[in-house]
Amino acid sequence: MNVIIEIRNLYKSYGSGAAAVHAVNGASLDVNRGELLVLMGPSGSGKTTLLSLMGCILTASSGSVKVDGLETTGIPESKLPRIRLDHFGFIFQGFNLFPALTVRENVEIALDLKGIRGAKARACSMDLLSQVGLAEKAKQYPANLSGGQKQRVAIARALAGDPPIILADEPTAALDSASGRIVLDILSSLSRAHGRAVVLVTHDPRVLDYADRIVRVEDGRIASNRDQTLLTDSGAMHR
Numbered sequence: 233m234n235v236i237i238e239i240r241n242l243y244k245s246y247g248s249g250a251a252a253v254h255a256v257n258g259a260s261l262d263v264n265r266g267e268l269l270v271l272m273g274p275s276g277s278g279k280t281t282l283l284s285l286m287g288c289i290l291t292a293s294s295g296s297v298k299v300d301g302l303e304t305t306g307i308p309e310s311k312l313p314r315i316r317l318d319h320f321g322f323i324f325q326g327f328n329l330f331p332a333l334t335v336r337e338n339v340e341i342a343l344d345l346k347g348i349r350g351a352k353a354r355a356c357s358m359d360l361l362s363q364v365g366l367a368e369k370a371k372q373y374p375a376n377l378s379g380g381q382k383q384r385v386a387i388a389r390a391l392a393g394d395p396p397i398i399l400a401d402e403p404t405a406a407l408d409s410a411s412g413r414i415v416l417d418i419l420s421s422l423s424r425a426h427g428r429a430v431v432l433v434t435h436d437p438r439v440l441d442y443a444d445r446i447v448r449v450e451d452g453r454i455a456s457n458r459d460q461t462l463l464t465d466s467g468a469m470h471r
């Protein structure tokens with residue numbers, strides 16, 4: 233089966249009654265293994281909410297989200313952390329590293345959550361840091377790293393336990409151009425070389441060079457969803 237996330241007729245509202253915000257409003261989408269899928273769209277269009285529903289960080293008001301064939305809507309809240317740990321690595325704009333832990337410990341804590349501990353965790357954390365080109369920074373603290381390096385640590389942490397899906401919300405928004413490109417290079421090689429699905433929310437036009445598919449989100453729905461058809465936030469065609 234090539235589809236790893238199947239979203240059907242998905243709705244998510246915040247609040248209720250007249251004050252309700254319908255953040256995701258009838259979205260349907262498939263995410264395939266091995267693809268770098270980009271979600272673009274105006275601010276407030278529902279991209280972060282959609283990504284959070286995919287990753288079982290939020291629960292839907294109605295509709296269906298299947299992850300690797302497993303229906304996740306309606307599952308008790310207590311079971312969602314296990315589903316998240318087994319299937320997803322998360323990367324956020326703000327890195328979310330623990331400042332009091334070294335680079336290596338930041339990765340090891342994620343490995344620990346996935347049941348990888350001791351000597352195996354030490355070897356694994358160094359391997360992951362090598363994959364993002366940061367092995368030599370293992371003993372540093374996040375405060376001593378550049379933004380791009382912090383985001384590469386966050387990528388190494390997201391890869392802990394080898395999840396089949398990486399969800400990244402504006403991972404290059406806080407980075408300069410050169411660091412942003414390195415982060416996009418790594419995310420794109422993750423999907424191509426390892427058959428992972430990478431879903432990336434971004435306003436970054438450089439992503440046009442990397443995406444397998446760009447999906448445009450508008451008013452909580454999928455407005456366009458075409459292979460090799462590249463749209464900018466303004467809706468203009470590229471290529």
Ligand SMILES: Nc1ncnc2c1ncn2[C@@H]1O[C@H](COP(=O)(O)OP(=O)(O)OP(=O)(O)O)[C@@H](O)[C@H]1O
Pocket residue numbers: 246247253254255273274275276277278279280281282
């Ligand atoms: N926790 C929340 N409580 C209430 N409303 C929310 C909450 N989170 C998001 N919203 C609203 O839901 C809508 C979609 O928000 P969302 O964060 O998904 O958009 P986005 O496309 O990620 O925007 P941006 O590009 O600015 O990050 C917006 O109208 C937003 O104000």
Ligand SMILES: [Mg+2]
Pocket residue numbers: 279280281401
């Ligand atoms: Mg957002």
